[in-house]
Amino acid sequence: MKFISLGYGNSVAVDRVVALVSPESAPVKRLMQDAKEMGRIIDVSCGRKTRSVIITDSEHVILSALPTEKIALRLEGVASPDDDEE
Numbered sequence: 543m544k545f546i547s548l549g550y551g552n553s554v555a556v557d558r559v560v561a562l563v564s565p566e567s568a569p570v571k572r573l574m575q576d577a578k579e580m581g582r583i584i585d586v587s588c589g590r591k592t593r594s595v596i597i598t599d600s601e602h603v604i605l606s607a608l609p610t611e612k613i614a615l616r617l618e619g620v621a622s623p624d625d626d627e628e
Contacts (some may be wrong), residue, residue, distance in 0.1 A: 546616040548606045552586035554596060556617060561597040569596055577603035592622050 545553040563570050574595065577583040582602045585592075590607035597603055606613065 546613070548586050548596070548604065548613065549608045550586065554566075554598070554604060558598045558600065559596055559617065560599050561564075562610060562613055562617065563595050563597070565592045565595045565605070574603055574605070577601075606609045 544556045546556055547553050547581040565571065565574065567598035577598065582600075583605065584602055585605045587593075587605050591605065594606045594608060594610040594613050595603060596606065596613070
């Protein structure tokens with residue numbers, strides 16, 4: 543099983559990721575609110591601004607402070623997991 547870093551010591555299994563989206567649109571904001579109400583939100587941003595939202599096959603919603611583009615590169619295997627965290 544392959545994992546990618548979401549920053550600040552947190553990782554997610556690549557096989558479990560269904561979607562990677564930006565948190566700016568209204569539908570994604572509603573999705574985040576619904577997940578919070580159902581107890582399915584995982585905030586790994588460590589108090590920083592949420593810059594990407596990861597949706598898993600178990601319907602959990604993961605909030606990360608890393609930009610969507612950086613996580614996408616990690617999912618594709620282009621970037622090293624040891625990249626500097628922002």
